[in-house]
Amino acid sequence: MNYEISLMTTMAISVLFALSLNLITGFCGQISLGHAAFLGVGAYLAAMLAKAGVPFLATLPLAMLLAGAVGTVVGLTSLRVRADFLAITTMGVGFLFVGIVRQREWLGGELGIAGITGSNMSKLGFMLFTVLCAILVMALCVYLRRSWMGRVFNGIAEDEDTMRVLGINVPRYKLAAFAIGTALAGLTGALYAYHFQYIGPDSFGFVESITVLSMVVVGGIGSVVGVTVAAALLSALPAWFQFIGDYKLLVYGSLLFLMIRFVPDGMAGLVRRHLFKRRAEGGSK
Amino acid sequence: MSAMAISPTAMPLLEVDKVTVRFGGVLAIDDVSFTVERGDLLGLIGPNGAGKTTMLRAITGVVQPERGSVRLSGRPLDGMSIERRIRLGMALSQQLVKPFRDITVADNVALAAGYRKTLSPLRALLSLSRSEELRVAGELLERVGIARHGEDNPAVMPLGVLKRLEVARALALQPLLLLLDEPLAGLNSQEAESLATTISDINAQGVTIVLIEHNLGEVLRICKRLVVLDNGRKIAEGEPKSVMHLETVRAAYLGNGAGDERHNRQPRGGDDA
Numbered sequence: 398m399n400y401e402i403s404l405m406t407t408m409a410i411s412v413l414f415a416l417s418l419n420l421i422t423g424f425c426g427q428i429s430l431g432h433a434a435f436l437g438v439g440a441y442l443a444a445m446l447a448k449a450g451v452p453f454l455a456t457l458p459l460a461m462l463l464a465g466a467v468g469t470v471v472g473l474t475s476l477r478v479r480a481d482f483l484a485i486t487t488m489g490v491g492f493l494f495v496g497i498v499r500q501r502e503w504l505g506g507e508l509g510i511a512g513i514t515g516s517n518m519s520k521l522g523f524m525l526f527t528v529l530c531a532i533l534v535m536a537l538c539v540y541l542r543r544s545w546m547g548r549v550f551n552g553i554a555e556d557e558d559t560m561r562v563l564g565i566n567v568p569r570y571k572l573a574a575f576a577i578g579t580a581l582a583g584l585t586g587a588l589y590a591y592h593f594q595y596i597g598p599d600s601f602g603f604v605e606s607i608t609v610l611s612m613v614v615v616g617g618i619g620s621v622v623g624v625t626v627a628a629a630l631l632s633a634l635p636a637w638f639q640f641i642g643d644y645k646l647l648v649y650g651s652l653l654f655l656m657i658r659f660v661p662d663g664m665a666g667l668v669r670r671h672l673f674k675r676r677a678e679g680g681s682k
Numbered sequence: 683m684s685a686m687a688i689s690p691t692a693m694p695l696l697e698v699d700k701v702t703v704r705f706g707g708v709l710a711i712d713d714v715s716f717t718v719e720r721g722d723l724l725g726l727i728g729p730n731g732a733g734k735t736t737m738l739r740a741i742t743g744v745v746q747p748e749r750g751s752v753r754l755s756g757r758p759l760d761g762m763s764i765e766r767r768i769r770l771g772m773a774l775s776q777q778l779v780k781p782f783r784d785i786t787v788a789d790n791v792a793l794a795a796g797y798r799k800t801l802s803p804l805r806a807l808l809s810l811s812r813s814e815e816l817r818v819a820g821e822l823l824e825r826v827g828i829a830r831h832g833e834d835n836p837a838v839m840p841l842g843v844l845k846r847l848e849v850a851r852a853l854a855l856q857p858l859l860l861l862l863d864e865p866l867a868g869l870n871s872q873e874a875e876s877l878a879t880t881i882s883d884i885n886a887q888g889v890t891i892v893l894i895e896h897n898l899g900e901v902l903r904i905c906k907r908l909v910v911l912d913n914g915r916k917i918a919e920g921e922p923k924s925v926m927h928l929e930t931v932r933a934a935y936l937g938n939g940a941g942d943e944r945h946n947r948q949p950r951g952g953d954d955a
């Protein structure tokens with residue numbers, strides 16, 4: 398039973414992480430290849446605070462705040478560069494984060510931080526709390542999508558120049574997407590630290606950024622339900638098939654490539670097309 | 683924006699003051715000045731390459747003039763971003779139509795009509811309802827004559843519908859000043875005439891309009907005043923009929939009577955940016 402609880406917690410954390418990237422990349426169209434860095438910012442802050450004796454519930458908003466602040470600064474680059482260049486820049490930010498963490502003695506250096514105090518909840522309690530967070534963030538995403546902010550994000554993702562002609566302050570909206578998305582990644586990072594009770598620089602590297610991006614792409618860029626399902630399934634894969642753990646970059650990288658090449662709108666797109674086809678057939682009968 | 687009281691002062695709505703635009707070594711706009719009064723329907727015309735679209739871009743802020751100033755209701759716009767200028771009461775219907783293709787025609791107009799709700803990200807996040815914007819969108823689609831296409835996807839619509847959509851979307855911003863960049867291009871004569879009439883009606887209802895257009899027949903029919911550009915310079919300004927009778931305008935615009943060096947530029951089509 399312990400194993401299932403732990404797996405469920407891991408899945409919920411992955412869902413949260415993927416939804417946070419989906420907000421930036423899926424909703425607002427700003428690609429990020431360094432999203433794991435914000436997971437790391439949240440995780441490291443939570444780990445340090447937990448070691449200093451700050452209570453669990455107090456560290457979560459602080460982790461969100463710091464990750465969101467760093468994310469907003471990184472988001473500033475999205476005002477200057479677009480598409481491919483933004484991908485490269487955010488990838489650089491990811492490497493920069495790992496590089497810095499490795500060199501800092503007070504952040505545990507290469508060894509990372511071990512023995513992070515738990516959340517004072519039972520394993521089951523923590524799992525329920527994490528799942529609740531995931532459900533709340535899902536609800537937030539669904540709401541956001543339907544709000545005017547979601548409509549503007551959608552327009553920016555398709556054609557930001559035309560949005561400016563419609564009087565939209567595109568830079569502010571992009572920064573808002575980065576702020577919200579990275580703050581949620583910070584929250585996820587804090588939960589990650591409390592769950593695994595050990596963090597190291599390798600937990601937040603390029604492989605993790607690619608993994609989460611492949612979850613978003615497999616689910617269907619922008620689709621809340623699709624991304625949730627894909628993140629839950631893909632995060633459970635390494636638990637079921639041990640060998641995937643050793644070839645993570647290969648597996649998730651190939652998955653990313655194959656999806657973008659053959660099913661660019663992901664599982665959500667497949668389902669949508671299937672339903673549409675059935676409805677069209679039903680209508681013609 | 684429309685709520686902004688129209689002050690009774692004699693101040694023109696738009697002032698273009700000695701604007702010069704240079705692209706590298708090329709002088710695209712050379713010291714051009716003109717004003718647009720409230721209620722005007724000004725035709726900005728000239729042969730291809732005269733600098734009309736560049737002039738419009740200097741007004742909207744896409745290009746920065748090297749010298750000179752653009753003022754809206756007396757307020758200098760220099761250095762302001764496009765979106766700020768739009769928020770001050772401008773709207774632009776672009777030459778190349780750019781609808782959002784994954785939402786319907788009506789949704790496109792409603793997106794623009796929600797400009798009050800999208801002023802800041804926070805306000806946008808806290809606003810859900812769209813019924814008012816959809817109602818406005820319905821009215822505007824009716825006004826430009828494509829109400830029956832409201833639920834269609836722009837990706838499969840013909841150019842005639844998209845051109846009107848572009849105008850409806852600009853109108854949804856309730857502008858004081860509407861800038862139209864070749865709204866009639868690509869339409870057949872019947873469509874062009876009906877859209878030109880619509881534009882004239884919109885003007886009659888109080889929207890000041892600057893129109894760039896190659897369809898001279900419609901321009902002469904609906905415009906109240908003309909500014910003629912050639913080679914980046916203003917060569918004439920005034921009543922349409924009298925302007926078109928000026929020898930300099932006939933020479934530049936129609937390419938006859940001014941020597942053969944004008945001739946080789948006439949057949950060029952397409953963008954005059």
